[in-house]
Amino acid sequence: MNIAIVGTGYVGLVSGACFAEMGTNVTCVDVDANKINALKQGEIPIFEPGLEEIVLRNVSAGRLSFTTDLTEVLNTVEVVFSAVGTPPDEDGSADLKYVLEVARTVGKNMNKHILLVTKSTVPVGTSKKVRQAIQAELDKRNSKLTFDVASNPEFLKEGAAIKDFMSPDRVVVGVESDTAKEIMSRLYKPFLLNNFRVIFMDIPSAEMTKYAANSMLATRISFMNDIANLCELVGADINNVRRGIGSDPRIGSKFLYAGCGYGGSCFPKDVKALIKTAQQNGYNMQLLNAVEEVNDNQKSILYQKLANKFNNNLNDKAVAIWGLTFKPNTDDMREAPSVVLINKLLEAGCKLRVFDPVVKEINITDKNLTFASDIYDAALNVDAICLVTEWQEFRLPSWQVLLKTMRTPIIIDGRNIYDKQELENLGFYYEGIGV
Numbered sequence: 001m002n003i004a005i006v007g008t009g010y011v012g013l014v015s016g017a018c019f020a021e022m023g024t025n026v027t028c029v030d031v032d033a034n035k036i037n038a039l040k041q042g043e044i045p046i047f048e049p050g051l052e053e054i055v056l057r058n059v060s061a062g063r064l065s066f067t068t069d070l071t072e073v074l075n076t077v078e079v080v081f082s083a084v085g086t087p088p089d090e091d092g093s094a095d096l097k098y099v100l101e102v103a104r105t106v107g108k109n110m111n112k113h114i115l116l117v118t119k120s121t122v123p124v125g126t127s128k129k130v131r132q133a134i135q136a137e138l139d140k141r142n143s144k145l146t147f148d149v150a151s152n153p154e155f156l157k158e159g160a161a162i163k164d165f166m167s168p169d170r171v172v173v174g175v176e177s178d179t180a181k182e183i184m185s186r187l188y189k190p191f192l193l194n195n196f197r198v199i200f201m202d203i204p205s206a207e208m209t210k211y212a213a214n215s216m217l218a219t220r221i222s223f224m225n226d227i228a229n230l231c232e233l234v235g236a237d238i239n240n241v242r243r244g245i246g247s248d249p250r251i252g253s254k255f256l257y258a259g260c261g262y263g264g265s266c267f268p269k270d271v272k273a274l275i276k277t278a279q280q281n282g283y284n285m286q287l288l289n290a291v292e293e294v295n296d297n298q299k300s301i302l303y304q305k306l307a308n309k310f311n312n313n314l315n316d317k318a319v320a321i322w323g324l325t326f327k328p329n330t331d332d333m334r335e336a337p338s339v340v341l342i343n344k345l346l347e348a349g350c351k352l353r354v355f356d357p358v359v360k361e362i363n364i365t366d367k368n369l370t371f372a373s374d375i376y377d378a379a380l381n382v383d384a385i386c387l388v389t390e391w392q393e394f395r396l397p398s399w400q401v402l403l404k405t406m407r408t409p410i411i412i413d414g415r416n417i418y419d420k421q422e423l424e425n426l427g428f429y430y431e432g433i434g435v
């Protein structure tokens with residue numbers, strides 16, 4: 001089968017490479033000429049473990065190619081996936097301009113039946129708008145061509161995207177015709193040979209499933225952060241509480257970690273967009289409003305802990321920041337809690353030494369912000385270390401070295417990866433989240 005994937009970002013490039021790996025001929029399309037040129041040279045524009053290998057293998061096998069022009073391939077493909085960005089609009093709703101632009105390009109240029117599948121996260125009702133946009137273009141040229149639309153929200157996690165795509169827990173597909181259902185079954189069958197779990201449903205339910213999934217996950221995080229903050233006040237330990245409740249199969253142990261707030265390209269914008277969809281339909285999502293509020297506060301918690309420790313006088317304090325990305329194994333900085341922390345500390349007059357294994361520059365320039373070459377370099381002569389992202393290489397530092405090289409041995413652990421007792425025995429001052 002020949003398919004095109006429009007939008008060659010974290011979702012589009014991974015999806016394209018993985019479909020190609022299963023024998024489909026894939027053309028990845030993007031308006032960003034720099035990205036496409038880099039890919040043509042064999043350079044991968046994002047950091048995603050395992051992606052480079054799979055892209056290069058499929059390019060050399062002739063199953064994966066790249067272009068900036070969708071019209072070039074439109075008449076040789078059966079399916080077009082739209083995986084373009086849906087960033088938040090000023091009012092928090094999802095901005096659909098890229099999604100509708102792709103639909104119009106398809107309507108203007110198709111010369112045969114096409115199935116247009118929306119893989120981007122889009123509010124309920126978007127497929128209807130996509131259908132109307134294609135039809136309007138066909139009407140303009142008096143074309144009687146037929147087409148199908150489908151919704152196929154993506155559930156991959158950055159950092160584990162290849163594994164998630166190659167062996168998905170489930171594939172959700174919203175369709176409104178047997179043709180679309182047959183094509184989507186054929187396309188996904190290789191991924192689920194042993195346990196075929198494509199969940200077909202109507203399109204609005206598929207669109208809603210994605211928002212419900214991300215909102216549920218965001219809710220678990222904010223819930224645990226709320227409980228963690230209370231644990232600190234009453235002398236309980238969130239790690240014990242997590243083990244205690246996670247062992248109940250009705251709750252489950254995954255995604256129950258307290259920390260310094262969720263970030264990334266998905267949870268913040270999807271929670272906002274769902275709240276907005278509800279508002280537009282005259283409904284108030286009380287729970288999700290609280291989830292957002294808890295998270296906004298939580299992103300400041302490391303700052304508050306430091307400020308308390310230094311009696312609200314952070315001026316001239318040197319602080320190391322370990323980890324910048326919103327989670328490990330990605331280069332994605334969108335909505336990262338580290339940015340909130342860095343801005344607050346700089347504002348308070350701190351001198352920051354930051355280190356991340358992948359990100360070597362950020363959108364903040366300040367004479368008091370220095371990039372260090374590793375965790376020890378970052379910690380040199382600092383008054384405190386803030387662990388923000390739990391990269392594996394941060395898990396077992398040499399505490400003895402740090403005791404010698406830090407000015408004062410203070411560890412603020414935003415992901416609860418260190419042992420309070422162990423660090424206190426060594427002579428550190430330690431604070432985690434809810435510990």
Ligand SMILES: NC(=O)c1ccc[n+]([C@@H]2O[C@H](COP(=O)([O-])OP(=O)(O)OC[C@H]3O[C@@H](n4cnc5c(N)ncnc54)[C@H](O)[C@@H]3O)[C@@H](O)[C@H]2O)c1
Pocket residue numbers: 006007008009010011012029030031032035083084085086098101102119120121122154155156157158265266
């Ligand atoms: N990143 C994730 O982990 C993730 C997971 C599941 C779902 N999603 C959803 O998938 C969608 C894409 O997310 P992403 O993180 O891959 O975004 P991204 O910003 O990494 O990539 C989007 C790409 O689309 C391109 N683009 C925009 N308009 C275009 C057009 N008209 N034609 C061709 N290309 C165009 C951009 O240049 C960009 O390269 C979003 O709706 C997101 O919510 C993301």
